[in-house]
Amino acid sequence: MSELTDTRAPAPSRAGRLPSLLRDTVTMSQRSVRLTMREIDGLLTALILPVLIMLVFVYLFGGAIRTPTEQYVDFVLPGVLLVCTGFVSALTATSVTRDMKEGIVDRFRSMGVAGGSLLTGHVVSSLVRCGCASALMLATAFLIGFRPTADAAGWIAAAGVLVMFVWALSWLAAVFGLLARTPEGASGFSFVIMFLPYASSGFVPVETMPGWVRGFAENQPVTPVIETLRALLHGAPAGADAAVAAAWCAGVTAVSVVLAAVLFRRRTA
Amino acid sequence: MDTAIDAVGLTKSYGAVRVLDGVDLAVRTGSVSALLGPNGAGKTTMVRILATLSPPDSGRAKVAGYDVERERGGVRRSISLTGQYAALDDLQSGAENLRMMAKLAGLGSRGARVRAAELLDRFDLAEAAGRRVGTYSGGMRRRLDIAAGLVGDPSVVFLDEPTTGLDVRSRQTMWSVISELARSGVTVLLTTQYLEEADRLADRVAVLDGGRIVAEGTPAELKQRVGGGRVDLTASGPAAFGRLRAALGPRALHADPAEHGLSVATDGTAAEVRRLLQQLDPECVLVERFAVHEASMDDVFISLTGGTAASDTDGLASRTGGTGGEVARV
Ligand SMILES: Nc1ncnc2c1ncn2[C@@H]1O[C@H](COP(=O)(O)OP(=O)(O)O)[C@@H](O)[C@H]1O
Numbered sequence: 001m002s003e004l005t006d007t008r009a010p011a012p013s014r015a016g017r018l019p020s021l022l023r024d025t026v027t028m029s030q031r032s033v034r035l036t037m038r039e040i041d042g043l044l045t046a047l048i049l050p051v052l053i054m055l056v057f058v059y060l061f062g063g064a065i066r067t068p069t070e071q072y073v074d075f076v077l078p079g080v081l082l083v084c085t086g087f088v089s090a091l092t093a094t095s096v097t098r099d100m101k102e103g104i105v106d107r108f109r110s111m112g113v114a115g116g117s118l119l120t121g122h123v124v125s126s127l128v129r130c131g132c133a134s135a136l137m138l139a140t141a142f143l144i145g146f147r148p149t150a151d152a153a154g155w156i157a158a159a160g161v162l163v164m165f166v167w168a169l170s171w172l173a174a175v176f177g178l179l180a181r182t183p184e185g186a187s188g189f190s191f192v193i194m195f196l197p198y199a200s201s202g203f204v205p206v207e208t209m210p211g212w213v214r215g216f217a218e219n220q221p222v223t224p225v226i227e228t229l230r231a232l233l234h235g236a237p238a239g240a241d242a243a244v245a246a247a248w249c250a251g252v253t254a255v256s257v258v259l260a261a262v263l264f265r266r267r268t269a
Numbered sequence: 270m271d272t273a274i275d276a277v278g279l280t281k282s283y284g285a286v287r288v289l290d291g292v293d294l295a296v297r298t299g300s301v302s303a304l305l306g307p308n309g310a311g312k313t314t315m316v317r318i319l320a321t322l323s324p325p326d327s328g329r330a331k332v333a334g335y336d337v338e339r340e341r342g343g344v345r346r347s348i349s350l351t352g353q354y355a356a357l358d359d360l361q362s363g364a365e366n367l368r369m370m371a372k373l374a375g376l377g378s379r380g381a382r383v384r385a386a387e388l389l390d391r392f393d394l395a396e397a398a399g400r401r402v403g404t405y406s407g408g409m410r411r412r413l414d415i416a417a418g419l420v421g422d423p424s425v426v427f428l429d430e431p432t433t434g435l436d437v438r439s440r441q442t443m444w445s446v447i448s449e450l451a452r453s454g455v456t457v458l459l460t461t462q463y464l465e466e467a468d469r470l471a472d473r474v475a476v477l478d479g480g481r482i483v484a485e486g487t488p489a490e491l492k493q494r495v496g497g498g499r500v501d502l503t504a505s506g507p508a509a510f511g512r513l514r515a516a517l518g519p520r521a522l523h524a525d526p527a528e529h530g531l532s533v534a535t536d537g538t539a540a541e542v543r544r545l546l547q548q549l550d551p552e553c554v555l556v557e558r559f560a561v562h563e564a565s566m567d568d569v570f571i572s573l574t575g576g577t578a579a580s581d582t583d584g585l586a587s588r589t590g591g592t593g594g595e596v597a598r599v
């Protein structure tokens with residue numbers, strides 16, 4: 001070990017930077033996924049709650065709601081899917097806050113790990129969580145009569161839209177996680193996010209809503225995502241909704257990443 | 270390169286509070302140094318600056334030959350920081366934590382596995398390797414935390430209050446871990462509130478108080494500064510206590526009105542003690558008993574910091590020269 005004390009390690013080279021950034025991001029993603037899989041109670045809530053919500057809507061409210069599709073479950077699936085992935089993405093805020101409170105961030109930084117790698121790890125684990133939750137939800141939906149007419153390309157496109165949505169929302173959640181001082185505070189973000197799909201075209205057609213709510217529902221980001229998913233799953237062209245949805249997701253991601261970078265630097269100065 | 274850490278004139282303020290007020294510190298390569306100071310003295314702030322986690326407001330510092338502001342990458346590849354609070358994932362096992370840190374330090378999967386196994390063995394954690402850290406005891410956690418700092422073979426190791434909050438036995442274990450670390454040739458800078466710890470582990474001690482280094486030297490040199498010894502006087506009553514205390518003025522290291530006790534620095538020779546007693550109490554009525562002790566680090570600390578547990582930033586100059594009157598034992 002003594003030869004280390006009297007020779008200076010070579011200065012960081014530009015060429016070595018990117019691979020190490022990538023490698024660190026992979027390591028941090030593995031960490032976050034492992035932690036999330038071991039957080040049994042959080043995971044169970046994230047998986048079971050949305051399934052229950054779907055069952056409640058389909059069996060209790062569904063009969064009373066008149067929709068353009070023949071079966072209510074076909075209409076409502078994109079909506080509950082977004083409630084579910086929204087809720088699961090929002091858990092990112094709690095994980096980020098918890099990390100920032102503990103000394104582990106200092107250690108990572110003193111090892112030269114970039115804040116971006118740490119946060120990306122949390123967002124990646126959010127994607128994995130949402131993947132599990134969505135699979136469970138679709139399986140339940142199939143059992144209760146969900147019959148989409150999409151072809152393979154439609155399914156792939158729908159998955160792509162969902163990934164885009166979760167990616168954007170998880171970055172936004174990371175921003176809240178950096179703002180919150182306690183994990184409990186950070187979990188408040190879930191409630192805001194859970195509310196958005198209800199005030200959208202997810203559960204009832206917007207035409208049935210009173211004036212100002214309808215205005216909100218038609219122009220908020222969740223509606224075009226839901227319309228796109230609904231169209232794709234039923235083999236219809238998504239058209240303008242897809243473009244609006246993509247623009248929202250890209251915009252939210254861009255703003256959140258920048259805010260996260262600034263806040264991370266401020267929190268760790 | 271024989272100085273591993275070289276800091277000059279570091280200052281740092283949080284809002285209106287000047288936490289570091291021109292700190293100079295030099296640590297020889299391969300030595301163990303202790304930064305000793307009461308709670309809130311700025312020890313963590315100092316270590317975080319040296320570990321590139323927070324920039325100083327002014328001043329310069331080099332660690333392992335690299336500038337902490339301009340050559341962060343170099344510093345970060347040469348150091349490890351084990352903070353005051355364990356930096357581990359409770360939900361991962363000890364082995365998983367170490368493998369993760371090893372990968373972040375640049376090792377491949379195989380290398381990380383080997384390194385983790387090695388460190389678990391060395392820190393006597395092999396048996397608990399597969400258990401989640403959440404189930405570890407405080408002492409095991411700290412050992413794993415230090416092990417985690419060593420995955421990248423650092424040449425300079427910062428340990429921020431490595432034994433705070435540990436029970437006596439875990440502290441003893443920790444001390445032998447740190448001594449062994451020192452023998453392996455790395456430079457160690459540890460911070461502590463415990464004088465005994467600095468005395469036991471460190472080649473050199475720097476006392477941080479009120480944002481400045483108020484004394485620096487080997488534990489023996491520091492003890493020399495308070496005269497190498499201490500004489501404890503017990504007054505014959507409250508009135509006698511008052512008169513002795515007035516006569517001693519700032520020379521009193523401790524004053525304990527309840528027990529009528531006073532302590533004074535001395536070189537411990539019979540001649541000096543006789544002279545002191547003669548001068549204080551020529552009629553032999555005020556002093557009931559006396560006892561001579563070798564100076565402890567406590568005396569050094571009290572005489573240097575005025576015995577304040579939490580320091581205020583003003584009034585420092587007046588405090589560092591003389592000694593406080595009535596002081597609390599730390
Ligand atoms: N990030 C911070 N923001 C504001 N004040 C701080 C911050 N970090 C430390 N301080 C203040 O600086 C002083 C020294 O803190 P610290 O370095 O943690 O002391 P020590 O580690 O010696 O106990 C304390 O008064 C503390 O409240």
Ligand SMILES: [Mg+2]
Nearest residue numbers: 312313353430
């Ligand atoms: Mg501290």
